[in-house]
Amino acid sequence: MTVATSNKLNFDWSVIVVMAVLHAGALLAFLPANFSWAGVGLAIFLHWVTGGLGITLGWHRLVTHRSFQTPKWLEYFLVFCGTLSLQGGPIWWVGLHRHHHFYSDQNVDHHDSSKGFWWSHMGWMFYEVPADKEVPRFTKDIADDPVYRFLDNYFC
């Protein structure tokens, strides 16, 4: 099997701009006029809903690795929670994560840990990685599901 590889990657400017604007906007929460402990509590709760229930439980353990089973309505609810995390669409995310495990820490792994902590956790997201083209090969079980397709198209 041939996998596209490239040492010269192009920046993904849409990700760079969204990340910059989002984080600059988040800094506004530290202005005294905007700060409240209720807001901090709400942020922690929403972090748990989107990151804990959505990404960790839903997209990662349930859909990517099929570590457990749920009724379909609960799977869709958990996947929806993940879409609120601004980590891309669920089909794209699941495909890239399955690709990562398939080629773990090899050159084609888009977040190869041998390229350093920054690259493996954040840096790769700012580039157009060749693994994007491999997503359809790793998502045959969810790519035709209309709910996944809707969430992948409109919540990324």
Ligand SMILES: [Zn+2]
């Ligand atoms: Zn995993």
